[in-house]
Amino acid sequence: MAINLNNSNVATRENRIGSITGYIGSLSDLASQSECGTLKGCSRCFSQSSTCLSMCALSQLAGIRDIALIHHGPAGCSITGAGVYYMNKVMAKKRGVTNDTVYVGTDMNENDTIFGSTEKLREIILEVNKRYSPKAIFVSSSCATGIIGEDIDSIVDEIKPEINVPIVAVHCEGFKSRIWATGFDISDHAVLSSIVKPPKEKRNTINFKNFFESARPEILEMFQHFDLEPIFLYCNSTVEELSHISESLATTCICGTLGNYLGNALEEKYGVPYIRTINQSGIVGFETWLRELGRVTGRSDKVEKYIEEQRTVYIPQIEEVKKELKGLKAVIGMGPGYTFEVSRVLDELGIEVVWALAWHYDKKYENGDVPPSMKYLLEHDIDFEASVADQQNFEVMNILGKYQPDLYLSRHPGSTVWAIKNGTPAVYVADEYMMFGYQHTLEFAKTILNTIRNRSFEQNLAKRTKLPYTDWWYQQNVDTFLEEAKK
């Protein structure tokens, strides 16, 4: 990919890497169509609400410590700031640091949509700088400011000489892309173009792109075996830390969807190797990833020793739980960075995936390859029915209604509750480290076991609730509203 850090705009995933949000078929078909380039996404003539890319972009940036984020738009856009405030306090406390990041809105009103409000925006940026002396300032647009043509780039350029910290425009018009993960790319682009400096020296650090660094203590400990130091991005990152990520030995990520823009960009611009294996979930994933990390950083011997030690402790325990999971059937719905990874882990645990939904699908990664998680499944003859749907819950419910699986696994807020109302036990795969490495794979297996062992909660609720979809809908095919699919 060619990354242009001189332009504050990032092309959407649809345009850049052919990502789609509408497809129904099978995993093997999806993959073969991606490889031969015939895959085209479908649109829907009926859809339910999903997620705004600005939420992904700005929540990522707002995790950075002691920065200011100014979200130029009506009050609904900047309301993300309320959640960010809470998360930042909680995450900082958990790690024992402080985070004084501020997320400010501009409460744009009807007059502003007619006469513009860039002057006011300018005042607000300067006021925020005066109040908090942030370490960096991100100025974001919204749908409304985008359509009326507020020129936030010019405002930022004008202000730049007046303040002595990095300041950058972040283009977050929600209508640009149906793929909220485009927001991750937008945040990476903003960090790369404003904070990251060219390398001066090499360090024994590894850039570790994740969401909430919940496995930080154990990864710190593990990396000590290899004389490596992780820098977790962006939750609790400092601007100073970020300015040096070009000096790291490698970049890795917990979720390919989250990390692939940054990883590729650092490799392309500064020669920092990006580790492109399947992710660290499950045994095979963890070992594959760790071996590649060892290879890239020249620490293969230490890695092999670590793997051997860990296997002795955990493999017998995991084999024991597997006996009880064998034969279970699951439906899963997640972002593509997880769908195909979790499918693999479930296969490792002896659970059969009958249908997997990916909230979107990246036909190719930035380097032009088919996503590694997908490649792995195909090479190992794992195939199942698959669809791509941006959290279209009515499609999920139609599938659950037809398949009545033992288990539904989902990674997005508000999604698991619908499965349990269907009487299907559900596991909320919220934490990105939920099946990281040996220990968490074991815990994950036990969580599944506990979930299906006691189905009282979902049975009680399912008995007493009515589902909101009509009988008509349950009798339709899942692809009823996919427009091009029917042709």
Add this chain to the structure above:
Amino acid sequence: MAKILDTQRYKCALGAMQTVQAITRAIPILHSGPGCAQKLSDDNGSSGYFSPNIFPCTSINEKDVVFGGMKKLHSTIENSLKVIDADLYVVLTGCIPEIVGDDTGEVVSEFADAKKPVIYASTAGFKGSNYKGHELVIDAITDQYLEKSNTKQKGLVNIWADVPYQDLFWLGNIRELEKLIAELDLMPNTIFGYDRGINNINRIPEAEFNLLVSPWVSLKSMKKTEKKLGIPYLHYPTLPIGAYETSKFLREVGKFANVDADKVEAVINEHEKYYYYLIERYADLFLENRVINKQFSVVADAQYALGITKFLANDLGLVPGTQFVVDDTPKEYRNAIAEEFEKLNYGLKADVRFEVDGYKIHNEIKEHDYHGYPLILGSYYEKELTQGLQGNYLNISWPVQDKVVLDDFYVGYTGGIRLIEDIYSVAVQRFN
């Protein structure tokens, strides 16, 4: 004009989707970007029969911005009627269609003969706050769905209070208001929450009057209803919390509805007896806890800022410091609300600020002398601030992260007791 929202405490007009969500079996259909619903939703009781992630949405894209999204809106409404089992479909427009000029009214009018009612409200984010959005939904129901009734049901009263979900206690409060009104032998009618919905909406025109319990929210809607449906209204600006205000409230409602004064006094007497039985038993805790001081500040919307100030002053004998109203109250209502803050016992007057800039609010609180531990009732943003001042803090206004409320409430006699329980739970945990 745009302004700084530092520690933001309200949403945009499209937050009206939560008002629709609070009407059982009513569903919002969003003509907006794909992520508006998720942004505007909270996890405080949102996974009901409908939840924000299943609200139909046109998910406007770049093409729709250029060519308009009316065709997509049509198919979304048409298919919502097929897929989703609801009683009322409320189309809400976001920023984009209103800027690019989609005629939502025209598309909705094509569904005039649909089996279920379809109405719409122009709730673009830039039109104002979610308080305003709430009014727009009630107006849409009045304008597009309700017709004037020739018959009235004796004693039937429509009760309107503050904004569902924005108000943590909305469900409990409206149920408790119903109970109090029913005790006056009136028949309450509300449209929000469990077991209410389209049938209650249908009864609205038959009411003898509307009762609005809010400093300003929905006042315009009451005027509209009076004009279109011929329903007079009683505006009671203070959320009645505790014995003093609730008794006053019952007397005023009784008088307006021509309820026999003896009946009203009997109801009041019964409640006050029990209320003061409880207060008497705990009076030692209130006086001798060494932790709760006399001075307090509330940082909340007009409803709670006013209601709690009156309660703490008139029932518990505390003294108000500066009070902060953070809901961007429209200017035309501010004087009347400020006057209410001056009607406290013993000629006490509370200083009130209408302020949406949390930075300024926090500085004022820091500078104020509370003569001891400050008592701050506010949003989650006030938690760290109050801790820094070694004060006592209770999370009563949005955003809420410190409290889970299923159907608890602060209104009425019982509500006052609940608020006391919450405040003194903070006090007794202080040195735990």
